[in-house]
Amino acid sequence: MRLQGKVALITGAGSNIGRAMARLFAREGAAVVVGDTDEVGGGETVRLIEAAGGRACSVAGDVSTTQGLRQSIDGAVETYGRLDMFLSNANSGASGTIAQFDRAGAEKLLIVNLMALMEGAHYCLPHMQQAGGGAIVATSSVQALVGVPGHPAYGAAKAGILGAVRSMAVELWPYKVRVNAVCPGGTAGKTWTVIDELGEEYLPEFEARFGRDMRHLPLPVPTDPMAIAQAALFLASDEASYITGQHLSVDAGLGMLRYDVFHGPEPLDTPQAKSQRHSELQAEFEAWLAAKKEER
Ligand SMILES: NC(=O)c1ccc[n+]([C@@H]2O[C@H](COP(=O)([O-])OP(=O)(O)OC[C@H]3O[C@@H](n4cnc5c(N)ncnc54)[C@H](O)[C@@H]3O)[C@@H](O)[C@H]2O)c1
Known part of the structure; x- marks a missing residue:
């Protein structure tokens, strides 16, 4: 500690x-x-x-x-x-x-x-x-x-x-x-949700399944x-x-990020596409969480 x-x-x-x-x-x-x-x-x-x-x-x-x-x-x-x-x-x-x-x-x-x-x-x-x-x-x-x-x-x-x-x-x-x-x-993040609702032992699986999208790519998340x-x-x-x-x-x-890069369509997604992807991820995460709870 x-x-x-x-x-x-x-x-x-x-x-x-x-x-x-x-x-x-x-x-x-x-x-x-x-x-x-x-x-x-x-x-x-x-x-x-x-x-x-x-x-x-x-x-x-x-x-x-x-x-x-x-x-x-x-x-x-x-x-x-x-x-x-x-x-x-x-x-x-x-x-x-x-x-x-x-x-x-x-x-x-x-x-x-x-x-x-x-x-x-x-x-x-x-x-x-x-x-x-x-x-x-x-x-x-x-x-x-x-x-x-x-x-x-x-x-x-x-x-x-x-x-x-x-x-x-x-x-x-x-x-x-x-x-x-x-x-x-x-x-925005789900680490504590996973710990609270499933337990710390599920973090590696959460990371493997969502870490890249929810934590790292594409910038900015x-x-x-x-x-x-x-x-x-x-x-x-x-x-x-x-x-x-x-x-x-x-x-x-x-x-x-430069403001124009952040708000332009290239090389990053548009804000609309990002927001759509975030909604999809949210839904995927909810489904994964429910399935894991069921499985326990
Ligand atoms: N959430 C973000 O995206 C983000 C981004 C950059 C920086 N920050 C900074 O991070 C810090 C925390 O952000 P957050 O999103 O957790 O904010 P939050 O609004 O969720 O929490 C702020 C907390 O401060 C408390 N608070 C407000 N006025 C107070 C006062 N006068 N005395 C004591 N408590 C008071 C509120 O009750 C609330 O619980 C803030 O300084 C915020 O500016 C947040």
């Missing part, structure tokens, strides 16, 4: 990527504090972790406020006695296009993504120093690296995360606190939240002990 004896606070862990991170970190031995304003989602993440024999609790701290951040961080230390890892992953808000700019939505994006990372790091630091060091991993996005129309405030928040990560990395290295980011592309969690796990673990101030893209190559 790579995180035995460690404690992680993961914000936005009541859903999708944050939940995948929480489950994987718990599987690697960490006690996980699931931070999410969605108490139902947070509770479900805790239930899944406990059902798998892991340790977790949830805290409904709103990371857009100082009080919510402190509640989450102090809650982690009160419950588990220390704090080693802070994963700033929550996201909310929306700005719309520049033509239809929504100031309140944009402010929310910047506060939940960027301010929460910096202020959260500020309040985590004394606890990480006490623990002899720590790791901070922020969830940025492919949109920090390429321009996507209609999302200027999201792009700004996610690019801002990378600036904050680099500055904090230099500042906090003397305290043995490393700071890195993951940059997901779009997500949605990324399995498990793959993003694995990148975060690496960055948070001692295996990355000399890595700080970096971002790791987990996007099936999406960020490498």
Whole structure:
């Protein structure tokens, strides 16, 4: 186990990527504090972790406020006695296009993504120093690296995360606190579904049957939240002990593509063909899952 004896606070862990991170970190031995304003989602993440024999609790701290951040961080230390890892992953808000700019939505994006990372790091630091060091991993996005129309405030928040990560990395290295980011592309994935509904022993068969289509080819495909969690796990673990101030893209190559190539018919499929293929794959997967359940 790579995180035995460690404690992680993961914000936005009541859903999708944050939940995948929480489950994987718990599987690697960490006690996980699931931070999410969605108490139902947070509770479900805790239930899944406990059902798998892991340790977790949830805290409904709103990371857009100082009080919510402190509640989450102090809650982690009160419950588990220390704090080693802070994963700033929550996201909310929306700005719309520049033509239809929504100031309140944009402010929310910047506060939940960027301010929460910096202020959260500020309040985590004394606890990480006490623990002899720590790791901070922020969830940025492919949109920090390429321009996507209609999302200027999201792009700004996610690019801002990378600036904050680099500055904090230099500042906090003397305290043995490393700071890195993951940059997901779009997500969709079935790894946890297979584990939950069939069991881990079915993963090789799932990979052999769907891995190429659902994971690798053709670019770009949605990324399995498990793959993003694995990148975060690496960055948070001692295996990355000399890595700080970096971002790791987990996007099936999406960020490498030029916009015109991505949206043109050659050499990739058209968006319509891709969406048709995704629907077919979804149906194939559902049929496979049902057959395997029957077979067990
Ligand atoms: N899903 C994607 O395709 C994708 C792509 C690139 C980057 N990302 C980034 O990955 C992260 C997770 O994405 P996701 O798809 O799992 O998102 P999600 O919307 O499924 O989950 C976000 C979680 O954050 C929680 N949250 C929102 N505001 C909060 C607040 N103020 N305090 C505490 N919790 C709050 C929500 O309740 C939700 O459970 C986000 O930072 C997102 O921007 C996602």
